[in-house]
Amino acid sequence: MQSGPQFVIVSGALGSGKTSLLEALLACEDASDTAVIVNEAGEINIDGAVLSESGRGMSMATLSNGCVCCSMTSDLVTTVQDLVQFRRAAGKKLFSRIVLECSGLSRPGPIVSSLQELAELRLKLHLITTYDCSRPAMQTGDFEDAVAQLVGANTIVLTKVDLVPSGKRDEALRAVAAVNPMAHVVNEFSATVRARGAFQPQSNGAPVTGDVSNSTSGRRRLLHPRVRVFRAKLHKEVSWDGALDWLENIAGALGERLLRVKAIVPGENRSDRILLQSVGTTFSAPRRLSASTSAPVGAVIIARDCGRQELDEISTERVVSWFDYQ
Template sequence: MQTGPQFVIVSGTLGSGKTSLIESLLNTSEDASDTAVIVNEAGEINIDGAVLSESASGMSMATLSNGCVCCSMTSDLVTTIQDLMQFRQVAGQSLFSRIVLECSGLSRPGPIVSSLQELAYLRLKLHLVSTYDCSRPPLQSADFEDAVAQLAAAHTVVLTKIDSVAIERREEAIEVVKSVSPLARVVNEFSASVRAREACASPGIIDVPIGIAQPRQSERRRLLHPRVRVFRAKYDADVPWEVALDWLENIAGALGERLLRIKAVVPGESIDDRLLLQSVGTTFSAPRRLNRETTVPLGAIVIARDCGREDLASIPMEHPVSWFNHQ
C-alpha cells in the first residue's frame, strides 16, 4: 500500500524559533513544490505565513488564523489537509512528500494528533518536533504546562538560541529535555540548515494512530488557556515605524511579565515598505524588512496573560489605533 506524506507538527512555546526553523528547512530544500506548510496563527494577521512565503517559491501554503489549533481548530485542520491533497490530485500532480504544520505557541500536540484519526486513510507519517529556547527555558516560565505537553509528545526536540547561551545552559537544556521526554532525539546544532535537516529526519516517524476517540465539538471549543488572550490592533499607514516601536515598547513596559508575544507589521521608510517588529516577552528582536510583494496588512497581535483590552487601550499612541479581542 502506498505510503502517504510525512506530516511534521512543529510545536514550541511562543517565540522559541518555530518559524525560523521552518524557514531554514524551506531554504535548504532543492525543490519546495512538494512541500505544503500550514501555519496556525493565534491572531488574524498572518505574519508567520508572510515570512515563510518569502522563503520558497512553489510551496503550497494554508493558514489557520481563527485561534489556537489545539483548542478550537482541529476540524478546520482536517479539512485544510484534505483540501490540500485534493487540490494536488485535481492538478494531476504527485502527492506532497511533506506537510508541515506550524502550531501557535499555545498549542498542545495531543488534541491535534487525536484529530488526525479522520485522516488515517491518507497514511500520513507523523513526526512531532518541538523547539526548546535555551535563552528562555520554557519549564522555568509561566507556560510550564504547555511546554511540558509539547516536549513530552515530541519525537525530536530542537535546541534554539544556542548561540546566545553558554555551553552549560545547552547541557542543562539537554538534561531537562531528557527528563521530560527520555526517548526524544535532541538536535543541538549551531547551523540553522543542519538543525532544519535533522528536525525532519526519519527516525521516530510513525503512522497516524487509528481508533482514538474523537472529542465532541463542544469539547473542541474548550479553551485550554483561559487566562491567555489574543488582541489585534489596527492603525493607519501614516504611523512612522519609530513611533510604532516606541508604542510597542510602552506596551511591553506596562504589561511586564504578563506579555507573552508581540508581532507587528508597521510602515517602513517608504510607502511600499513593511517592517516586522517582534518581541518574546518584553525582549524585542531587530526589525525585519518584509518583501514589497507582501500582502499582510498593517497591524499588531499582542498575546498576553491576565490582560484586558482596556489595559492596552489605555496605552497612548500619537496616531489613532483600534483594539479588538480575538480570543
Template structure:
C-alpha cells in the same frame, strides 16, 4: 497498501523558534512535494502567486522553492483534505510531507486525535518540539503546556543557544532529556544544520525501550521535580490486545497527568512485535513491527505529578514490574 505522506507537527512555546526553524528548512531544500500549514499568527513569508482558493476559502501560495503554503482553517482535517485534493485537481504528484506549525499553547494530544479522521491517507506522524534555551518554559507558569509538548516529541530542537552561556545550554539539554528520555535532541548552532537534523525521518522504534543506553541517558539528565519517567518490564509474554487495554487503563487513571506512553509488546507470531504509543491520553493505532527487528519488550511512561504507586495500582492480569528511571 502504500503509505501516505509524512505529517510533521511542529510545536513549541510562543517565541521558541518554530517559524525560524521552518524558514531555515524551506530556504535550504527543494520542497516542491512539501506543504506547510501555518496558524493565523504564522510569520512564514507567503510571497508567492496565489495558487488557488478552495471552496472552503483556504488561501494557498507557492513559495520560491516550490513549497505550497496555506493558512489553517478552523478544521485541521478539512485543511489537509483540501491540500491533498488541490494536488489531485492540478495534476501534480502526491505530497511527500505535510508540516503543521502549531500555535504556542497547543498541546499535541488533541491534534493527533483529530488526525484519526484521516486514517485513509495513512499519514506517517512525526512530532518536533522547539525549546528556547534563553527562556526555559518548564520553569514558568507555562509548565503544563511545555511538558506536554516536550514529552510528546520524537525530536526536540534546542533554540536561542547563541543568547545563553554554555552552562545554560547544558542545563537546557539536561532539562529536555528529563522531560523526554526517548526523544532525539538536536543541539546545533547552525540554523541550516539544525533544520536538516530536525526534519530527518526516523523509525518509531529508533529509541530503545529500557536498555542500558536509556538508563545511561537518564543518569546524565537534570531531573525535574514534577516530571517522572517509568519503565515497565513484562515478566511474561502477553497478548498485545491485553497490553493495550492495560495501557488505556493507565491513561484513564492518570488523565491529564499522562504525557507519553511508548510500549513494545509481543505480536501474534513468535517473533512479531507490536508498537503501542500515546501522546497524552490519545493512542495511535497499533503498529506491527518487522519480525526480524531485535526490539526489546517493555514500556516507557512519562507523567507529571505522579508516583510509581499510581501505576502499580492499575490492575494487570499478567505479571509486570515497574521501575523509576530517575
C-alpha cells in the same frame, strides 16, 4: 498499501524559533512537494508571509484566529483535505511532506487525535518541538504547555543556542532529556544542519526496556517533581490482549495526567513485536516491527502527578516489572 505523506507537527513556546526552523529548511531545499499550514493565534498572518518568501514552489495554507489544539481541529482536517484535492486536481503527485506550524499555545495531543479523520491518507506522523535555551519554558509560567509539547515530540530542537553560554545550553539539554528520554535531540549551531536534523524522520527512538541504573546517574534528574518517567519490562507470559488491556487501564486511570507512552508488545503471534505509541491518551495505529528486531517487550510511560504505587495498583495482575528513572 503505499504509505502517505509525512505529516510534521512543529510545536514550541511562543518565540522559541518554530518559524525560523521551518524557514531554514525551506531555504535549503526545493519545497515544491511540501505543503505548510500555519496556525497563528491572531488575524495577521505574519509567519505565513515570512515562510512564503522562503519556500520555492511551496503550497501554503493558514489557520487564523484560534489555537488548533482546542478550537480548530475540524478546520485543520478540512485544510489538509483541500490541499490534497488541489494537488490531485493539478495532476501532481501527493505531497511528500505536510507541515503544521502550531501557535505557541498548542498542545499536540488533540491535534494527533483529530488526524484520525484522515486515516485514508496513511499519514506518517512526526512531532517536532523547539526549546528556547535563552528562555527555558520549563522554568517559566509556560510549564504545563512546555511539558505537553516536549513529551509528545519525536524530535526536540534546541534553539537560540548561540545566545547562551555553554553551561546554559547543557542545562537545557539535560532538562529535555529528563522529560522525554525517548526523543531525538538536535543540538546544533548551524541553522541549516539544525533544520535538516529536525525534519529527518526518527524510527523507534530510545530503547524501552532494561535496567536504567547506569543511564541516569544524575544526568536525567527531572527539573520538576510533578513529571515522572517510568520504564516497565513486560513479563514473558504477557499476551497481546493482556498488553493492550494493561495500556488501556493505564490510559483510563491516568486520563489527562498521561503524557506519553511508547511500548513494544508481543503480537497475536508471540514472536511478533508491535510498537504502540500515544500522545496523551491518543494512541496511534499499531506498527509491526521487522522480524529482525531484537527489542525486548516493555514500555516507557511519562506521566504527571503520578507515583509508582499508583501504577502498581492499576496493574492488578502481574504484567510488568517497573524501573523508575528517578
